[in-house]
Amino acid sequence: MKITHYTALPTTTFSGEMVKNVTGCVAIGKADGAKNFCMRVFTIEPQGFTPRHSHGWEHEVFIYTGRGKVLCDGKWQEISKGYAVFIPPEKEHQFVNEGEEDLVFVCLIPAGVDEL
Amino acid sequence: MKITHYTALPTTTFSGEMVKNVTGCVAIGKADGAKNFCMRVFTIEPQGFTPRHSHGWEHEVFIYTGRGKVLCDGKWQEISKGYAVFIPPEKEHQFVNEGEEDLVFVCLIPAGVDEL
Numbered sequence: 001m002k003i004t005h006y007t008a009l010p011t012t013t014f015s016g017e018m019v020k021n022v023t024g025c026v027a028i029g030k031a032d033g034a035k036n037f038c039m040r041v042f043t044i045e046p047q048g049f050t051p052r053h054s055h056g057w058e059h060e061v062f063i064y065t066g067r068g069k070v071l072c073d074g075k076w077q078e079i080s081k082g083y084a085v086f087i088p089p090e091k092e093h094q095f096v097n098e099g100e101e102d103l104v105f106v107c108l109i110p111a112g113v114d115e116l
Numbered sequence: 117m118k119i120t121h122y123t124a125l126p127t128t129t130f131s132g133e134m135v136k137n138v139t140g141c142v143a144i145g146k147a148d149g150a151k152n153f154c155m156r157v158f159t160i161e162p163q164g165f166t167p168r169h170s171h172g173w174e175h176e177v178f179i180y181t182g183r184g185k186v187l188c189d190g191k192w193q194e195i196s197k198g199y200a201v202f203i204p205p206e207k208e209h210q211f212v213n214e215g216e217e218d219l220v221f222v223c224l225i226p227a228g229v230d231e232l
Contacts, residue, residue, distance in 0.1 A: 001188040001189045001201075001202060001203060001204065001207060002201070003186065003188075003193050003195065003199060003200070003201050003202075004199065004200055005198050005199050005200075006178075006198055006199075006200055007198065027178070027200035028176045028200055028202040032202050033202070033204055034174060034176060034202060035174075036152070036174065036226040037152060037153040037176065037224065037226065039176045039178065039200060039224070041178075041200070058150060058151075058152065060144045060150060060153065060155045062122075062143070062155065062157075062178065062180070062222045064178070064180065064197075064198070070119065072117040072119075073117045079119065081180075082121050082122055082123065082180070083119060083120065083121050083122075084118070084119070084120055084121075084122055084143035084144055084155060084157070084222075085117075085118070085119050086117060086118040086119075086144040086148050086149070086150060087117060088117065088149055091117060106178045106200075106222065108153065108155070108176070108224055110152040110153065
């Protein structure tokens with residue numbers, strides 16, 4: 001068993017031309033004995049964004065706080081807390097914070113790929 | 117792709133001697149093309165609780181709103197919004213709402229078992 005608040009976990013900061021104002025942590029993963037899938041929590045600060053990219057695995061996302069937009073299937077759609085987002089494998093996607101508070105979401109991926 | 121607010125999804129109500137004031141929905145599952153794991157969202161109203169049970173698959177949980185307690189490994193621990201909870205396979209567990217607002221959490225399970 002593991003019970004922890006996501007803000008108590010060590011974070012990784014992502015920065016570069018493709019990504020801005022994003023930090024992430026592994027909430028539940030291999031090190032906890034989770035063999036099938038992995039939960040990460042990402043925080044995008046205002047005006048930040050994740051990379052626009054695609055890969056061979058899916059994302060199952062749930063928005064915890066904030067608001068923004070997500071690109072998938074070539075379309076931008078608005079998201080805010082309480083939204084679930086499924087991004088199938090190989091679909092190009094990107095998350096952008098368009099609000100004035102942090103956009104925080106959980107993002108789950110299958111086991112066998114890099115956790116963060 | 118699927119983008120939906122969890123409150124827009126059809127819900128199932130659970131009631132009986134073992135469970136009280138609990139509704140749940142499948143946010144992302146087989147019907148959406150999710151092949152590896154499934155996201156459900158559960159709402160426990162004040163004074164409600166999920167069954168005290170165990171089974172052969174894990175839960176990866178993230179608390180969206182509210183507060184309560186979770187039993188796992190024979191211990192009760194307090195939870196509130198922003199907590200991640202990993203319940204390994206075969207561990208007896210139960211969630212109880214001890215607050216005055218709904219306790220809402222996402223709960224992910226591997227593919228191959230009943231989604232709800």
